[in-house]
Amino acid sequence: MLRRRLAPYLLVLPGGLWLLLFFVVPMVTMLSLSLQQGDVVTGYVFTGHWQTYVDAVVNYRTQLVRSLIYGGITTVVLIVLAFPVAYWIAFYGGRRKATYLFLLLLPFFVSFVLRTISWRQILTDEGILLGPLKDAGLLHQEFHVLGTPVAVIGGLVYNFLPFMVLPVYVALERIDPRVVEAARDLYADPATTFRKVIFPLALPGVFAGVLMTFVPASSDYVNSAVLGSSSTTMIGQVIQSQYLTSSNYPTASALSFTLMAVLLIGVFAYARALGTEDVMKVAAR
């Protein structure tokens, strides 16, 4: 009897310990390091120096705000782009639903970094896209896409699109077709049916998609580094170089903790309001 009651704990223990040691503890270490002073050579002492946060946020506010704006724009563009795709697959995909979802996930079999670099190859000034257009005189010779916010946001949208399509699809797929029929029977025109019935029922999926795209998009540094320029620097690049190039650990920790706090407040508000099931369900796919 005792063994049966202990069984779940024994099963959870190894993985739970791993998550505790390498996910929870590091977060605490990072918080503590952000409040310490010193340098790599002489070591760090905990001083509760909150000023690091103030300095870090003031110094890098441009990049922080820019990241949230890029992340926000990316998310909005994703909702608009992904909804029709999810809608078509959910309602008209028929027996080929799984095939369409598979095709949407196809790029994921290529490394994230490699895919982004591939976009740079496509978008270079004399590349396969802009080259012919310039030669034909359709574009000004000076016209370029790389290095602009458009390229960075385009890359983010490209890389995170499936994370929006999947949760919206899951939500739409759950809608009982009879509910839609009922709306039609009650003389709702297609637009009203969509606005009053389908969209509200798809909202949990949209929220899950927002969560799954806004967080990685605003903390991303690969797209901005590969497709952007110094005028598109995002907070991820700052954190990365503070850690790996300048070894300025307190500032870097303060910045990542600020980013984490801003994003996680959103995440936990989401979890409290809507539960964790929708995100877990998509992760399980």
Added chain:
Amino acid sequence: MTGRRMLYAYTWLVIAWLTLPVLIMIAFGFNDTPGRYNQSWDGFTLKWYGRVFELDELTRALVTSLAVATVTMLVAGALGTGIGYALGRYRFRGSGTVNLVMFAAISSPELVMGASLLTLFVSLGVGPGVVTITIAHVMFCISFVAVVVRARVLTLDRSLEEAAADLGANPWTTFWRVTFPIILPAVSSGMLLAFALSIDDFVVTNFTAGTTTTFPLWIWGSTRVGLPPQVNVMGTLIFLVGVAIAVTTSIRSRPARRR
């Protein structure tokens, strides 16, 4: 009906847009480029497929990636299955906390997970390398495996286990002869997911690697100088193997689902 047709066309347009960079990557693996600068099309060749392992550092990076992904798959597979099974099968105190931690691990920015692991390793004085990369990969893969396994365990028909018990099987035998074969497809797809997440990971790896190089890190490091065609060839081969595994597993799991 025209609306429906427009949606159809639009969906295919999005799929084409998603696939375009993949096709470019594959195509440039066949590019007869004279040097390392694989930017413009210089004619078709198969020579890079013969010379794919010519760059020692790149080959070593790929081997490191494969080794890390294999260990991650096995360890995260075992640990994640434990959690997923417990969450799906038992009601116990603390299961809410486990769920919340997993949810946080799935939705935390990778950047912050990598950065916080780096601070841990720095303050412990642990030198980064293959071991720290693997520790990190197992960490972010456990939750995904657990979620996949839990979903399957929740749909498990308990009467099968009861039947086994009625026929005199002890819990151990029941688990290995009845329960495990049923949840095996979920365990293996969770493990494949872990392998895929690990071999593709850049952000967390970048923070925990030190001077060790994995396949994505090598690519990142040579973006400024230009990517050699060998990278395209390796990318193409990984892509084809991944697609082949995904297609065969989905075909193999189909008859089971119909029943």
